Amino acid sequence: LNFWLIFQEFQRFCFTAEMFGLLFFVLMAHTAYGDVSYSVPEEMKRGSVIGNIAKDLGLDVNRLSSRKARIDTEGNRKRYCNINLNTGELIVAERIDREGLCGKKKASCVIKQELVLENPLELQRFILNIQDINDNSPQFKQSVIKFEIRESAEKGSRYLLDEAYDADIGMNSVQSYVIKDNEHFLLSVLTRENGRKYGELVLNKELDREEQTEVTLILTAVDGGTPPRSGTVAIHVTVLDANDNAPVFSQTIFFGENFFHL
Template structure:
């Protein structure tokens, strides 16, 4: 979470008489009200789809804020972004329109989060003015469902009874909502049907259900095609082959000790830190009871952060985690026995914030030199102070050296003349 503070420099005379202070106080009160009317997020917000071409007109911010378009250039109007973000939009000083400046990929910015928000600042000078506006990036159906493997393999004994079910790998789609996976279909065949289920988080997955007993003497292998389809317009799809080898009898799938493993992990944890050990048992004997572990589908950047031991189920940290970049991780875990029967569990990792970011100051605007007859309360600069840490770790106190005719005024508090 990024905590941002705006600080204004004001010029004052400690020895000004009471009458002068009163007049200046009234003038400053009016000025402060105007400034503060434009220092909260949500002044203006715009919603538009991701992947729009450079130059696409997002909206007319000058019109929406009631500004004089003819004075944008003389007031040095510009767009600033918070933190280390790219500047995804710019302003046309001739028209006051916001335009797309960089390719915007919602999945790259926000992953699977339900909303994708980019915060920006609109700065003008002469007089100083600061507005915050928000870009709400809408998802489009620009990703197809994908399976982790090209082939799903099962070894099923001919003694398996009708109704036996086999968990299928879930297809992954980087899009969200209706643009994510909505349905699965199975190629018509005489032995299996598809049962589509929905998890608590809304994601859909399939079970292969035996509808007619297998006979190894009649058929030793069965190959099927599973198709995942999303809900976009037009829809996108992905396929995976299911290869069933018919055996002459594995009755039990591995069972995890927990359906969900919850872990808290400090963001400064060193490499090779043991995150958690998952465990599953199989009631079968011999090869049928030997359990191995693997991750389910993970984004490439998450795969670089964690490692799971095939035999022990230990999950270790192999990359650096940063709370300010990603505060939670969800790792799907598969346990499979020697004949291919599998079960799934989930590891939920909450990253704990530590105070690893120092405050930074950004000079937003500065008027220099300051006239010697400037009235008390005259503002001549704006400083933005940011700390990327969260809660108490992100709280910032600002101060200025003593015995100078200036003071700092936090823009989120009411100012009084001194």
């Protein structure tokens, strides 16, 4: 009988311990994962205010110092922000370069940071959403784009141009191309399925090598930032000869010495 009573008490103890552990886990999960996130433009100056994390998390600003509040990072990332213990504000601690962190291919760029407090130990995670700014100009891979076009090419012939590269995304990336007005070519700007812009030269007036052996144009890529940035490249067209002229004598009839000179 005593054994049975001891067993029942043991079961109640285990159940109580299990419920306590579950409750502790729920409470810790609640404190460890917050919904706080901040949108931060890249390249903000050190010391710039991001937001007031103490207010957003409902923390007592007067206890931040005594609880040794500090910002920590996940993994090996840099600590991009610090906390002002007097105000509870998050401030920029390191230069944030969106392209260096996430590259051009990612539309979103997120940094996970942690606010750590002691007495009692508490962990609050928050997110920095890094917003792109127009800090990069369009660039072409080559300094000169070269074409060889026969003078017999028909009006309306099209020639694909190299794309410009821009490390920024969205409207801050390349949005258009332009060339200066010229006698022979127009520019057609097209959009690929992925949204990237590219250009094609369109022959608007036939070339004549006997009149002009080379044509030089300047292509400009422009992004959609405010203010917009641009990059340029030279287009060098070499006009190739076509058999479009028949032999012509300087005279129609030759007499005497002129005939034998031939």
